[in-house]
Amino acid sequence: MIREQPDPDFSCPGHVPQRQLRETHLPIRDSTLAPRTRGWADRLPGQRIIAQAAAWYRARTRHSDMQAVTLQQITDYEAPS
Numbered sequence: 001m002i003r004e005q006p007d008p009d010f011s012c013p014g015h016v017p018q019r020q021l022r023e024t025h026l027p028i029r030d031s032t033l034a035p036r037t038r039g040w041a042d043r044l045p046g047q048r049i050i051a052q053a054a055a056w057y058r059a060r061t062r063h064s065d066m067q068a069v070t071l072q073q074i075t076d077y078e079a080p081s
Contacts (some may be wrong), residue, residue: 044077052077 034040044052052073059069 042049054068056073060066
């Protein structure tokens, strides 16, 4: 996680502050551990996952019936390829 830090030069007249970022001291999750130790593999290709998430958010912004959208996505996911 990255947290914004104030620019130390913010008090200079006419200075436009730039963001300074630093990492927090949170534990990092290693996403490669599951495939290596448990034989886990993605069931959907990355592009399809992104497309499904984008479709869900588009439906939400259109005030669609989100239960119906979600259930349809689950049905599509569970259908044989």
